[in-house]
Amino acid sequence: MHIEPLGIDGAYLVKPKIFPDDRGLFLETFSQPAFTEAIGHPMTVAQVNCSSSRRGTVRGLHAVALPGQARYMTCQRGALIDIVVDTRIGSPTYGEHVAVELSADNRHALYLAEGLSHGFSPLADEATAVYLCSSTYSPGGAIQVHPLDPALDLPWPTGHELVLSDKDKAAPTLAEAEKQGLLPTYAECVRLYEDLRAGHNAERERVA
Known part of the structure; x- marks a missing residue:
């Protein structure tokens, strides 16, 4: 299994053998073991989600307020584009994105750390995403950013009418979400990542 960092801190592409x-x-x-070696701490799996979408559907952009929710995305049927957006205020890549293709053919996975937002859309007539979550669903902690925010200019598939949920249609732009105080800071997220690594190292030393 090969795990490589993407252009945004906390986002990784996983290529299994x-x-x-x-x-x-x-x-x-x-x-x-491979995840822990690459990221620096294990991933707690509190919930596993399955989402099936038809072509044209856009799900996102979604995140969870800190302590947040890390996600490990896979596509078990069809193909989809998953777009990670850095919505951590103060990050050197704030407002930037990376896009990856996940499919039943390439079997790639995408890991995104707490504080990052993402959304996905099918590249086939239908796509099924299965993803591991580090925390359970908490509606009060949900963060949404409009996936069609023109300032983000995200590369969603073209050629079909895009279908969004009512909540995603009503989501604020990135600038509006920042102004409303909805987004975490990069400094807060970095402290969380460091705490996770420190906790893992302390536990490893304890059992050594």
């Missing part, structure tokens, strides 16, 4: 044979194939979708 695939073992095909005449029966089909086998791969590790998630490996805690």
